[in-house]
Every structure is written in structure tokens, then in C-alpha cells.
Amino acid sequence: MSAKDQTLRAHMTVHDAKEAIAFYAKAFGATELFRLTEPSGRVGHAEIRIGDSVLMLNDEYPDFGAKSPAAIGGSPVAFHIQVPDADKAVDRAIKAGATLMREVQDQFYGDRSGMVACPFGYRWFLAATKEVVSPEEMQKRWTRMLEGGKVE
Structure with missing residues (x-):
């Protein structure tokens, strides 16, 4: 197993992935790698790069247990x-x-x-x-x- 196979990546749920991506670009210099968007506009999966790390994020999917910090009272x-x-x-x-x-x-x-x-x-x-x-x-x-x- 190579070191690349052992990379840890964080995956976060947010209440507005499109706005979060824009904020992380402005605040931390993130660059968007890609996003998968439903026809309704909800982001099912997106990846951004901050420095040499990839952060994955998505909009809320409460039916799958994917809730944002606001939905659960913090993180x-x-x-x-x-x-x-x-x-x-x-x-x-x-x-x-x-x-x-x-x-x-x-x-x-x-x-x-x-x-x-x-x-x-x-x-x-x-x-x-x-x-x-x-x-x-x-x-x-x-x-x-x-x-x-x-x-x-």
C-alpha cells in the first residue's frame, strides 16, 4: 500500500455548499476541483483544494444522516x-x-x-x-x- 492510499480527507456537510465553496475560496484561497449537482441545484458532492489538501463537502441530506452544524447545534x-x-x-x-x-x-x-x-x-x-x-x-x-x- 502506498502513502497515497493512506491519505485522510475530511468530508463536511454544510447548509449551502455553493456559498460555502465561494466563501472558502475567498477566505482560505480554496480552488474548486469539481462538484456534482442535482437538477434541483443541491450539491451532492464537491471537492475543493486548500493548500495541498482536498476537502470534500455536500449539502444536507437529513434522510441519510448528513446534517450541517446548524441542524445539530454545532460541530x-x-x-x-x-x-x-x-x-x-x-x-x-x-x-x-x-x-x-x-x-x-x-x-x-x-x-x-x-x-x-x-x-x-x-x-x-x-x-x-x-x-x-x-x-x-x-x-x-x-x-x-x-x-x-x-x-x-
Whole structure:
């Protein structure tokens, strides 16, 4: 089995796939690969590329259990996009219509990141690596932070 056979891809359900595709293009630079549309206009399947990753999405199909975050009261799923500049990426997403959830700041695990919510009910972490931190050092910093100490 090749590494290509083991690629994980996310598949999300949204309340308006056409609008979601347009938003993700504006906010995150997504490019649409293709979409399958019913005669009624409902998107049964679409694929977009953000960076080097493919994200699949579709409109709601409640009869198949495919419901958007709005239909079920939110989503426990969040997405993470590695970007060159977190401040610029968060600003771009907000200008496209995202809501700021967490200000951009330096993190104990080495990234500078912020979080936005898209109009379709998902949270997006936009992060730029500032420092490569080992898991052991990350644990030390996290423990220190939770105990109220300063993270270096």
C-alpha cells in the first residue's frame, strides 16, 4: 500500500455548499476541483483544494444522516490550516465573513495561531510555525502554563 492510499480527507456537510465553496475560496484561497449537482441545484458532492489538501463537502441530506452544524447545534470538528502568516490569514478570513473566535497569538507548542468560525458552523485554526517544539518540551510548557507559570 502506498502513502497515497493512506491519505485522510475530511468530508463536511454544510447548509449551502455553493456559498460555502465561494466563501472558502475567498477566505482560505480554496480552488474548486469539481462538484456534482442535482437538477434541483443541491450539491451532492464537491471537492475543493486548500493548500495541498482536498476537502470534500455536500449539502444536507437529513434522510441519510448528513446534517450541517446548524441542524445539530454545532460541530465538535475543527480544521487546522498551516499558513505562512497567521495574522494575515486570520485577517483575510474575517474580511471574507468569518467570525474571530480566538485572537492570533504565540502558542506554547511553537505556532502563532488564531481561530475563526466560518458561516457554515466550523472552526478553523490558522497557524504559522515559529518554532519546532519536541513533544517533551511541549508537555513541560503546557504543564507550566496550566499551573499558572510563564511559558518561555
